[in-house]
Amino acid sequence: MKRTPTETAASTRRISRRALFLGGSQLAFMGILGLRMRYMQVEQADEFRLLAEENRIRDFLLAPARGLIYDRSGTLLAENEQTFRVVIRKEDAAELDAVLMKLEELIGITPEDQARVRKELKDAGPSAPVIIADRLSWEAFSLVSANGPALPGVTPEVGLSRYYPLHEDFAHLVGYVGPVSSYDISKMETVDPLYKIPKFQLGKFGVEAKLEDVLKGKAGLRRVEQNAYGRIIRELDRQEGQPGNNIQLTVDHKVQNFIHARLGGESAAAVVIDVETGDIIAAASNPAYDPNLFVRGISSADYKALLENDHRPLPAKSVQGSYPPGSTFKMVTALAALDSGTVTPEETVRCPGYVEVGGRRFHCWKRAGHGNLNLVGSLRHSCDVYYYEMAQRTGIDKIAEMGRKLGLGQEYDLPLSGINSGLMPDKQWKLAKRGAEWVVGDSLNAAIGQGFVLATPLQLAVMTARLATNREIVPRIVKSIDGVEQPVLGGGPLELNENMLRAVRQGMYEVLNSNRGTAFASRIANESLRMAGKTGTSQVRSTVVNNKQVPWEQRDHALFVAFAPYDKPRYAVSVVVEHGGGGSSVAAPIARDVMLFSLHGAVPPLSDYPSAQQNTIRERFRALPLIGNDAERDERSQA
Structure with missing residues (x-):
């Protein structure tokens, strides 16, 4: 049926109003989107930049050097020796089986050690490091470092461990240190972050235990950049810890x-x-x-x-x-x-x-x-x-x-x-x-x-x-x-x-x-x-x-x-x-x-x-x- 000019004019007016409404709506939407993008890119840029960097930048605590113990003449009774180890974190352990197999080839870690690592990773927090192998030789440590690209999530570390050069002579006075245990943690009113570093050594007996707060020092910080696979790309910053205080005893x-x-x-x-x-x-x-x-x-x-010795050492x-x-x-x-x-x-x-x-x-x-x-x-x-x-x-x-x-x-x-x-x-x-x-x-x-x-x-x-x-x-x-x-x-x-x-x-x-x-x-x-x-x-x-x-x-x-x-x-x-x-x-x-x-x-x-x-x-x-x-x-x- 043929429309009259009046009907045609009315229809045109309706289409024009709809077009204007749709066009205005689109324009308003684009304006709001633009404003939101500007807000996110300009005003919230620092916050999003930080979130992005947190995905690739990691902070690690560095154990400080424990204070040394001397006798009255300056002879060392307790010192620190350099040790080499490799660690892995739960959040970086996506390829754990392949990593452990590779380490077995490189440095011969045992099935028992592999089972221990799996158990400790299961119980550990996401960013808590777990030691795979400790006290490595320089040759073994070098092999791990050289094969870093094939070991995603594995971090080689150089640390310090306690050593008593006079062996038995001062065992009962100077005492000894040992790895921090859950029992040690349970006795602390306030837990120093230091004690969460894997295998961190705590005074257990003698002067080492009684003067723990004097000897332990304060933790340092290491900031590194990692890629999506957890491999360290570079070290961004390093602040060494504060060494513990040295102690001189009256003994000769x-x-x-x-x-x-x-x-x-x-x-x-x-x-x-x-x-x-x-x-x-x-x-x-x-x-x-x-x-x-x-x-x-x-x-x-x-x-x-030692327990069964009738002379009670x-x-x-x-x-x-x-x-x-x-x-x-x-x-x-x-x-x-x-x-x-x-x-x-x-x-x-x-x-x-x-x-x-x-x-x-x-x-x-x-x-x-x-x-x-x-x-x-x-x-x-x-x-x-x-x-x-x-x-x-x-x-x-x-x-x-x-x-x-x-x-x-x-x-x-x-x-x-x-x-x-x-x-x-x-x-x-x-x-x-x-x-x-x-x-x-x-x-x-x-x-x-x-x-x-x-x-x-x-x-x-x-x-x-x-x-x-x-x-x-x-x-x-x-x-x-x-x-x-x-x-x-x-x-x-x-x-x-x-x-x-x-x-x-x-x-x-x-x-x-x-x-x-x-x-x-x-x-x-x-x-x-x-x-x-x-x-x-x-x-x-x-x-x-x-x-x-x-x-x-x-x-x-x-x-x-x-x-x-x-x-x-x-x-x-x-x-x-x-x-x-x-x-x-x-x-x-x-x-x-x-x-x-x-x-x-x-x-x-x-x-x-x-x-x-x-x-x-x-x-x-x-x-x-x-x-x-x-x-x-x-x-x-x-x-």
Whole structure:
């Protein structure tokens, strides 16, 4: 049907309006799109650029160099050695099977290692690195680096690992580090990002553990550019971490080495203290172990061997071991009696070989008795009956008070693991801990260093230093941190009567230098270096049996304490030989050799020994194992 002009005009107007509407809509849409594009390209350009760069730029934490540990002369006790390893991250492990097969060809990683890597990647976070192989040789590390394009996601790294050049000698003092474990993390209130670096080494024992915050340093940062396959294209930035602080200890590595060599196969401990400063010159526990075994994670077989050794190489006996001090405690009882006024140095006590108290006989070590003895004579002969009498006159509370004044029953604030406070008992202690009243027999046992009394070798050395100086000597083991000298603590006067101390020191002098003293055979011939000391033998069983008739673990402990030179004391020494038998025959000769080595700073000359003993001493020193660090041992073995 033919349209009229009016209808045609109306239709045209409708089409024009629709065209205008559609055209306007398109124009508005294009305008909005343009504005949005401008907003994104101009105003949000930095944000999108950052997002793009984050897809190709990665940040990695860099482990800092751990602080070094030195002895007092600057000899390294703990250092860092360079190590090579390769790591991979979960988000970069898309071609893991192919990568592991290639690495098996290149460096021979085992199926066990491959299974471990798969498990660790499964448990790890997206960006957490997992070590594929550690402690690679330079050749193996070079092979991995050269084949980088064929190993997507694999990163070769150069790191540092702890090394102890003196091996066993300072295991119990310096301690060791080991990989951070989940147990370590669980004990931390705040977890330092450092500890999330794979195989990062944390102090586990000794100075390494107690001064972890001083030694660990702060993490650095490495920024790299990666391609879509996770391969590193280039390093964009590198900020090295802040190394840990270096620590200098008070110990002398030569003295420590000599003690270990001198103790030989004994289960024993020895401590040397500078009586002026309280500096610990040596604190050796024997036998020891190589701390390098723990750095990489000790094997089950090696750890089992250490645990099952009846000489107990793992504990630090010098500070952890607590022993009945035996007759080395008699100076404490003597001073308590003198200080309370219950005896004078000249007064004598008759020893018939025993004393009877409460229907029980307490025997002297010499069954025939010593006769009449004054204080000096009681120390010279180590008469038990004299001290039984002093205990009854003085009482345990006065004896315990004097013991604490001389440093027993105290836990010293030192950065060492498991420091034992020993035990200086009194009436209140027994009532609180044992629920029983103190009896006279307890006092008699305590007076000769038996019963409940316990002391560590460190405490015995401190006690001896205080006896030698009449000053409150406090042990110190950290000499400086990052070159800053650490304070010497204590040192104030004990305010004991000097006349009383002079009598006790005279008795200790005669122990070694009177031909009737219990340690006369261990005297020093050089008059300028004469030593004063006290023997001790502590029982580990209640029945009195000859030590040679019982198994080793049932024999008495042998002890000896001493200071020298007598006229101007420089060092105090304590020696404890577990199940060694007699203090005079076993511990005293060791203490003499240790004291002379400390005074000379080297193997002592034979002229310091009685002429009749010099051939024996010469052969003893010749039989000692090589001592010193790796370089010194090599040099001596070649000589």
